[in-house]
Amino acid sequence: MSNDPYAALGVTKTASQDEIKKAYRRIAKESHPDLNPGDPEAEARFKAAAAAFDLLKDPEKRGRFDRGEIDASGQETPERRFYREYAEGPEATYHTSRGYEDFSDVFGDLFGQRARGGRSGGMQMRGPDQYYTLEVGFLEAAKGAVRRITLPGGGTLDVKIPEGLADGQTIRLRGKGGPGLGGGPSGDALVTVSVAAHPFFRREEADILVDLPITFDEAVLGARIECPTIGGRVALTVPKGATSGQVLRLRGRGVKKGAGHGDQRVTLKIVAPPRIDPELEEFMRRWREDHRYDPRRGMGA
Template structure:
């Protein structure tokens, strides 16, 4: 089965930018992913073709060589122009024109081309070749992106691959798993798996670099008189003291409760914005407020 033109597979023009290639691949990979099309052989084949096309066109060097005709759509080397004998060879299958080869013997020509093309006149032989890279997409929860985790993806052939998510990974970042791509030939190393990560939004937290923010409701008594409250964090609930006289919008900091430390980067902080909620006043509170005259006005 012949390999299709990668531009046709991704549905893009030859002038497409790298961003266009990335967007086209992500859109089609979601459509044809085996997890969304169980048992659909046509979708499986299309997904494989997408990965192969993306592997070639997302690599600037491979793409340029393909556009110049040096490699084919499968990434294999093409023979030099005219290879095979004087613009395509002559009838009879000899590879040389009849009648003395212009004064050169076959041995002379063999030596000449052998020096120029590493023995191409005797038959080009491919050397060791690294396996093709394979591209995949992976969705991770917000908390996994903050704390780090291990996720599992299903490959087109039905096998699974465990992917370690480092703390602090960002939406759209690509992880490289060396040796988890296509097989190499003649002892060359296998290709890599390229995992593009999508971080899902979280209803509690938002992220600013290594720091996190959340809004936390607090009752009127605690806001007015101060006291301890329990605060959910990405690593578990912790106790925090609210200062007396805290208004809505007061921001408190919990050190080290943001994005967890990774590599040489320290852990971020969690900033908690208080939101004072009065609730339904009971009779005692209502009576107090009706008879209370504030010493000062806000």
């Protein structure tokens, strides 16, 4: 993994959280292993970006990294461990009467003792994080689901898809990664989710967008019709004189947002009948002669 998570995402250290999020989404879409099968370089870029985003999206972790307290993998740096154990701790495991002016001796003694299984009882290391990708359906991400993935070793892992999950988000499963060393804790499994497109639903933040076809008579006379939502069909009132492009809002019919839900925005599309019969043609001809109007007036050349 890159020692510089900012470089892995292609952003500067002054980048905003929104810029970091956009950079990760761009790399995920360009280098996702599912889109680049058999390309180890793309897979490496994706894994590096996922690890970097996992670190930098957390303001507390980002601050600790910027201050040099943790490294790019999220582990405490040797200098920070030294300071915490020898300066902050009430009891120091190792100490001398002459102080610690020579830091190289201290680090050599500290890590040498631990590596040989000295007073600390042997080295313990956290297991590595493992990265996975998972494609889920649009409605699974919007409403929540449980999906099972097959691990490289043949085992399985159940992944809970939280309600309202967005495309490109990463789910962290603590303790489901690689095993630790010397009795250390296991790493985490990080599952980056790709949300498949839906035939007619789209998503914008917490709102669901859908284009809804209506007939001539429903537009002119108004109507009470059924409209699909992610939770099933609901009744929708089309006002008299509705036009194509007019947007109606169904409150609370979007995806989960905090304690509530977003809305569903319905864009009306007037659709002509598949066949214009003589009766309709004659009626429209007479109507046009008596009620002609120009909806394009004022548009200019």
